[in-house]
Amino acid sequence: MVYEILNEHELCTYYDLNNKPGVAQNENKRKDKYAFLEDLEIQIKLIQFSDKTHSHITLYLPQIHCSSCLWLLENIDRVNSGIISSKVNFTKKEVFIVFDHSKTTLRKVVETLDNIGYEPHLSLNDLTSQPHTSLNRKHWYKIGVAGFCFGNIMMLSLADYFSSSGTLEPKLETFFRGLSIILSLPVLFYSSTEFFVSAWSGLKNKYLNIDLPVALALVITFIRSLYEISYGIGSGYLDSMSGIVFFMLIGRWLQSRTYQSISFDRDYKSFFPIALNSVKNGIIIPTEISKIKKNDVIQIYANEIIPVDAILSKGKAKIDYSFVSGESLPVNVTIGEMIYAGGKQLDGLLELIVVKEVSQSYLTNLWNNQVFNKKERITRSNYDTLGKYFTYVVLILGFGAGLYWYLQGQSTLMWNAITTVLIVACPCALLLSQNYTNGNILRVFGLNKFYLRSADVIEKLSKINHIVLDKTGTITQNTESKVNYIGREMDEEQKLNIASLLQQSSHPASKLISKWLKINDGIKVDHFKETEGGGIAGWINEHYIKIGSSAYVGGEYFKEKRGTKVVVLYDNVILGEFIIANSYRLGVSKLIPSLRKNFALSLVSGDNDAELKNIQHLFGKESDIEFNQSPQQKLDYIKHLQSNSKLSVMMIGDGLNDAGALKQSNVGIAVSDTSNNFTPSSDGVIDGSQLFRLDVFLRFAKESRKIILFSFSVSAVYNFIGLYFAIQGILSPVIAAILMPASSITIILMTYGLTELMSHGMGLKINTDKP
Amino acid sequence: MSVIIILLLVSLCIAGGFLLAFLWSVKNGQFDDDESPAQRMLFENKKFNNK
Numbered sequence: 001m002v003y004e005i006l007n008e009h010e011l012c013t014y015y016d017l018n019n020k021p022g023v024a025q026n027e028n029k030r031k032d033k034y035a036f037l038e039d040l041e042i043q044i045k046l047i048q049f050s051d052k053t054h055s056h057i058t059l060y061l062p063q064i065h066c067s068s069c070l071w072l073l074e075n076i077d078r079v080n081s082g083i084i085s086s087k088v089n090f091t092k093k094e095v096f097i098v099f100d101h102s103k104t105t106l107r108k109v110v111e112t113l114d115n116i117g118y119e120p121h122l123s124l125n126d127l128t129s130q131p132h133t134s135l136n137r138k139h140w141y142k143i144g145v146a147g148f149c150f151g152n153i154m155m156l157s158l159a160d161y162f163s164s165s166g167t168l169e170p171k172l173e174t175f176f177r178g179l180s181i182i183l184s185l186p187v188l189f190y191s192s193t194e195f196f197v198s199a200w201s202g203l204k205n206k207y208l209n210i211d212l213p214v215a216l217a218l219v220i221t222f223i224r225s226l227y228e229i230s231y232g233i234g235s236g237y238l239d240s241m242s243g244i245v246f247f248m249l250i251g252r253w254l255q256s257r258t259y260q261s262i263s264f265d266r267d268y269k270s271f272f273p274i275a276l277n278s279v280k281n282g283i284i285i286p287t288e289i290s291k292i293k294k295n296d297v298i299q300i301y302a303n304e305i306i307p308v309d310a311i312l313s314k315g316k317a318k319i320d321y322s323f324v325s326g327e328s329l330p331v332n333v334t335i336g337e338m339i340y341a342g343g344k345q346l347d348g349l350l351e352l353i354v355v356k357e358v359s360q361s362y363l364t365n366l367w368n369n370q371v372f373n374k375k376e377r378i379t380r381s382n383y384d385t386l387g388k389y390f391t392y393v394v395l396i397l398g399f400g401a402g403l404y405w406y407l408q409g410q411s412t413l414m415w416n417a418i419t420t421v422l423i424v425a426c427p428c429a430l431l432l433s434q435n436y437t438n439g440n441i442l443r444v445f446g447l448n449k450f451y452l453r454s455a456d457v458i459e460k461l462s463k464i465n466h467i468v469l470d471k472t473g474t475i476t477q478n479t480e481s482k483v484n485y486i487g488r489e490m491d492e493e494q495k496l497n498i499a500s501l502l503q504q505s506s507h508p509a510s511k512l513i514s515k516w517l518k519i520n521d522g523i524k525v526d527h528f529k530e531t532e533g534g535g536i537a538g539w540i541n542e543h544y545i546k547i548g549s550s551a552y553v554g555g556e557y558f559k560e561k562r563g564t565k566v567v568v569l570y571d572n573v574i575l576g577e578f579i580i581a582n583s584y585r586l587g588v589s590k591l592i593p594s595l596r597k598n599f600a601l602s603l604v605s606g607d608n609d610a611e612l613k614n615i616q617h618l619f620g621k622e623s624d625i626e627f628n629q630s631p632q633q634k635l636d637y638i639k640h641l642q643s644n645s646k647l648s649v650m651m652i653g654d655g656l657n658d659a660g661a662l663k664q665s666n667v668g669i670a671v672s673d674t675s676n677n678f679t680p681s682s683d684g685v686i687d688g689s690q691l692f693r694l695d696v697f698l699r700f701a702k703e704s705r706k707i708i709l710f711s712f713s714v715s716a717v718y719n720f721i722g723l724y725f726a727i728q729g730i731l732s733p734v735i736a737a738i739l740m741p742a743s744s745i746t747i748i749l750m751t752y753g754l755t756e757l758m759s760h761g762m763g764l765k766i767n768t769d770k771p
Numbered sequence: 772m773s774v775i776i777i778l779l780l781v782s783l784c785i786a787g788g789f790l791l792a793f794l795w796s797v798k799n800g801q802f803d804d805d806e807s808p809a810q811r812m813l814f815e816n817k818k819f820n821n822k
Contacts, residue, residue, distance in 0.1 A: 067810040074811070090807035140797040148790040152783060175776055179783075 033301075034114070036275030036286035037107035046122070047106065054084065055101045059120040061113065064093045072116065080104055080112040122274050139256075143249045146191035149183045150242040156180050160235040177229045180238045187242040188222055191249060210431055213394065217422055218245070224419040240740040244428045247744045251432050254439030255455045272307040272358065276300070279351065289358050300350040306343050309361045311336060314351035319343040342656055390430065398422050429715035429743055436751040437708050441700065444759045449687035450697055457683045460667045461701035463648045466641055467595060468661065470634075470653035471605035471615070474671050475588045475691075483516040487557045487568070487576010494575070495519060497540045498568060501547060504528050505536045509566055510547075513578050535566070543571055550577075587692025592618050594695045600647070602626070604634050606657050635660035642666070652686075652694075696762050703758055711750045718743040 036042055049056040063069070070088045073095050077083045082104025086097045095118075099109050110120055156176045192215075199215040218241060225236025277299040278287040284299065289307050292298060297313065300306055306319075317333035321343045330346055333339055339352060341361035398421035405414040438455035445452060452458065469475055490498070500522030502510040514522070528538025535548010546569040550556040553567040557577045566578040595601060602624040603615060609627040616625060626637065634653075638661050641647050651658065651665035654672065662668030662682045670682040671691060686694070722739045796802070 067813060070807060070810050088807050089804045090810060091804050136803065137797050140802050141794055144790060144793045144797070148786060152786060155782075156779075172775065179779070 034107045034110050035277070036288070037110055038105065039275065039286060039288065042274060042288055043106050050101070053100055053102060054098055055106070056096070056098050057106065057109070058094050058096045059110070059113070059122075060092075060094055061118045062093055062121055063118050064088065064090065064095075069118070073113075073118065076112065076116075079116065080108060083109060083112070139249070139253055142191040142194075143246070143253065145186050146242060146246040146249055149187045149191075150239070150246045153180045153183050153239045153242050156183075157235055157239045177235055180235070181226065181229060184222065184225075184238040184242055187245050188218065191242075192218055192245045194252075195245075195248075213390070214248070214428060214431065217428070220419050220422045237740075243741050244744065247748070248428060248431055248435070251435030251439065251748075255435045255442070272305060276307070292354055292357060294354055294357060296354045298352050298354060300345050300352060302345055302347050302349070304345055306339055306345065306352070307341055307358050307361070308352075308354050309341050309356040310339050310352035310354045312339055312350060313353050315349055316347075317350055318346040318348075320346055394422065429719065429747055430712050432744055433708050433711040433715065433747045433751055436748050437704055437711070437755060440752055440755040441704050444700070444755065444764055445697065448693065448697075448764050449690045450684065450693075451686075452684040453682070457667060458701050458704060460648070460683070461650070461698060462705050464599065464650040464667060464698065466600045466602070466645075466647040466649045468602045468604055468638060468641070468649060468651045468665065470651075470658050470661075471603060471611070472607050473654035474585075474652055474658075475592075475603075476584055483512055484579045485516075485576060486579065487574070490575065493541075494570060496523065497543055497545060498547065498570075500525055500540055501528060501536060501538050501545050504538070505530055509578075509580055510536070512580060513566060516578075545570055585688055585691050589618060591692045591694055593620075595698075596620055596623070598695075598698075602637070602641075604629050604637055604661070606630065606634075631657045631660050634658060635664050637661070638664045652691075693764070696764060700759065700762055700764065704755065707751055707754045707758070711747050711754070714750065715743040715747050718746070 037046075047055050047057050061073070064073070070090060073088050074086055076086050076097075080099075082100050084098045084100055086095055088095050095113075097109060099106075110122075113120055156179055159176060160173070195211045195215045195218065199212040202212055221237050221241045225238050225241070228234040228236045272289060275286050275288050276292065277284045278292060279285075279297040279299060287296075287298075292308060298308070298310065312333050312335050314335070317339060318330050319333055319339055320330045321340070331343075338355070341356075341358070398418045401417040401421055402414045405411075405417055435455075438458055441458055442452055442455060495517050496519055499514045499517045499519035502514040502517075503522045504525055505511075523540065525538050525540050528536060530536045531548070531552060534552035535546065537544070537546040537548075539545075546553050547566060550565055550567050553569045553574070555569070555574050556565065556567050557574050566580065568575045568577065592601070596619070600623070601619055603619060604626045606629055607627060612625065612627065619625060626633075629637065634657065638649050638651060641649050642664075648667075649665045650667045650669065651661045652669045652671060653659075653662055654670060658668075658670075659681060662670060667684070668682040669684045669686050671688050672685050673688045686697075718739055801808075
């Protein structure tokens, strides 16, 4: 279908660009899916700018993944002539479209995109939240200015350093130094503002953060340099000052580069569609979700999520609640029964009568929990506490040296000592090593499809001692277990007999196999015996059938262990065997034992306890396993662990039912099968295929703390050498000027080298080119 | 020696020019998305004419 559209408009280059462009289209679309976009009110909320002829809109297309997408979307004006221009932002997975609304409509634009396979993600969140403006540019300006000033001041100071005193003409010297002061002003008053702002807000909250000593050092360096230059004593330390600001800004930028295409702050609103069809007096009207009132009749199509609590009035409902409750099997609902918000209709059209509006439904109630309302807690990193001690030590050393010289009666030396100590011992090194290490770790994690919200999370990860996992969708995959049969071919009668016997058993494997045999109504079985943990045997139509584990049946068809094996013995002949591939994610069976060594584990699931045995075996006796947990219970479970056992808890989950627990936990990681898919609000998103590396990620996070400390101590050695001279009051500006950039660059190189080395050692790929 | 001062000012002006160019490019949004332009340049800029 896509090909036809493209061919019609000569866009076939698309297929030449990549071998496998595009994603296969899976479902048939219904005609009036986007009818709600005709609604003016919805349009106003979505369209960013509109004049007489043109409208601007930015749409989020999670399907954007390759260069072909880019090409196709930027040539979309050929498919719909009303579109004037389109521009793709690859990192954000957004397309910015300008269209002529006299020739086309928003609905048509969206339908065009949908037809070629890019279904825009329109959700309630788009309507309520404003597009985020990026602070990124401001940071770039600051880096640019700092870099410019740093380079030029450095150049000016070099002349000073390498001329033995007196050879530089006094006139020239004054000019050079004056220029340095002028150039340092934008660094101090523009580029470094964020250090002052954060130091001040720290002070206001009576909280000593690491930016305070940095700000203090900057001010003192500047004043001292000003003093030296105006009295003609020396050339000051302006070059070191601007250099440090420059390096620190780059470090912060590295650390703050997070993943723009992944949203970490989704709440229930993002999961719901924008509008629904409501039926009034037999007429179907597209209605915005927030306007749906009690007793309205709404229509739900296949694969749509039901946003309200409602009673089924028409149609055959098969609701998948796995996202809300964690139950793995769809629920059949008959007319007159309740359907809860968050369920997904699997097949066919439904009509429902609304009982509770979106904002009051069972699902949304979870969000009224206070966990979701409290502001982000202020996280006091232990580097801030380390920084605090550091500050104290520096202050004591500085003033101690000052006091010593004062008692000796040398007041000039006293000031010298105090200021140089503060300048040299600026905790910039600590800050630098932290920023650069974190930045690189975020990058390595990102390459491994483990995306963290911010650098703070790395540190929290390193402190985790209890891990709570969800079952459905997290350690198991959402797809149903696959059944394979090897053996002699079965005829219809045999199939019927086998299925009939299996239907007597309540074991999940029996259910899966009889489902796979596609026989729903078996014949009556009179004599059978089920052995727990073994299998079932019985007489049907004069045939003796025994089905169960190879030990129970006493033989097997094919000697190889793959998944769960169910052997069929038919009239004393081994007919064949069913192999049930367990639906655990790849590597989970290795991951759990590896995690067990270092962490306490729990499993909290909304599903029933059919798999208790397997899971208990996997998790071991010491782990706590809870089934049939509601979202609220999951949240309370985490809270209980945190308050009673003073544990640092990591929650790993996927669905909306984990949202509360993810938020409550110290680190909440959402598992996603496609990184652009829906994930509840969390501190990080991990791709399902990479879950098995979780233990490595955790170890990496832990080791990274050592890198920070190590590189910091190396730079501390530099500083102590500097301090040795500084305390005696004989540190020359040349040495200071060499020491400071040298220690910064050492830190940068060392943190980078060590993290790369370590990620290599742990088998985390660091090369982007390799697939 | 005054020629040094002139040279210095000239070099500062040139560097300042680069700084301005950088600030302008940031303002222009060139640093907002560093992935798509890299992909975009790979396509031939064919002018299509509808038949």
